[in-house]
């Protein structure tokens with residue numbers, strides 16, 4: 312494993328520092344060697360290892376940001392960011408977690424006790440949940456969604472298609488954002504409905520991507536669910552979706568920061584060892600200055616992310632569109648930059664599958680697309696400046 316150069320965010324409690332240390336230890340023990348990572352991912356074809364995931368559940372770590380009533384340890388977004396950053400940096404194949412945490416946020420805010428017991432309790436115990444907003448004709452313009460849920464026979468009947476749904480093939484349920492009333496404006500008449508993945512009329516089909524098996528098309532054909540599977544209030548799904556944006560963006564930002572840090576660490580370890588012209592390539596100014604720039608960006612990004620997480624913990628109701636979008640934008644662009652510059656600094660070896668760098672490149676390229684593209688984040692940020 313490469314040297315860990317990541318600093319810890321300022322202002323952590325002793326308990327949180329111990330959590331960082333325990334996570335680094337776990338990652339080194341379970342996924343510290345290329346052989347372990349290859350085995351855990353079945354030769355880098357699968358990005359979620361359920362056995363490893365359940366070990367994390369047993370340690371109580373999947374419930375780090377879930378209320379104690381539902382089997383979690385009652386932490387907040389700072390704790391969640393620590394977990395996401397460290398597990399991304401440690402290359403743990405737990406692709407189902409980030410999206411489960413996004414779903415958890417929605418249930419924390421709007422779930423009934425029975426729903427929280429099922430979904431939040433399930434996540435803390437190692438179950439995966441997915442969320443489906445995007446459709447073929449509703450990507451950045453997600454309010455244009457048309458997947459329909461019609462009230463019938465004491466429940467809802469769903470018809471339509473969702474696309475790009477992360478972890479739907481691993482999940483117990485998909486939280487479907489769908490149209491329950493088509494008569495109003497585009498942000499009215501939207502609801503959130505949790506559909507068990509073993510429901511009749513639901514089909515999950517994998518989409519091939521450069522990242523491997525991660526996303527899915529989901530088709531609904533007369534798929535019936537009882538009314539108690541609605542999350543929150545019928546026709547108020549848009550407002551409920553907006554309420555989750557701080558948390559969603561922080562989850563993606565902290566994951567990207569961990570990936571950025573790992574690409575940096577791996578490149579640094581390599582350029583200290585690799586010699587050309589009789590000296591380590593890292594001693595050439597062209598590479599040293601690159602390292603200095605990336606290290607500075609990493610530190611600044613970490614400060615931003617944990618500051619936003621702290622603000623969310625202080626007041627979970629407060630909307631932070633500017634800060635949360637900045638964190639997502641900054642961290643995901645930095646992850647791409649660290650991986651691409653890391654590859655350049657490693658020369659041909661950065662391109663070889665023997666090293667992780669080419670996988671870091673593939674993994675980070677998509678981060679500026681999902682969870683609201685970075686163009687959309689820039690739109691949101693500039694709007695907060697009155698543009």
Ligand SMILES: Cc1cc2nc3c(=O)[nH]c(=O)nc-3n(C[C@H](O)[C@H](O)[C@H](O)COP(=O)(O)OP(=O)(O)OC[C@H]3O[C@@H](n4cnc5c(N)ncnc54)[C@H](O)[C@@H]3O)c2cc1C
Nearest residue numbers: 442443444445450451475476477680681682683684686687
């Ligand atoms: C790996 C992966 C995982 C995903 N996981 C999920 C998931 O779990 N659940 C889910 O619901 N969705 C998921 N998505 C979907 C993701 O959120 C969308 O891909 C994303 O919102 C962009 O939508 P689109 O792909 O349709 O692109 P489009 O919206 O068609 O955008 C195309 C281009 O136009 C730009 N653009 C669009 N509108 C504007 C504008 N107003 N101003 C400036 N530029 C604009 C975009 O930034 C982009 O560059 C995932 C996507 C990927 C690739």
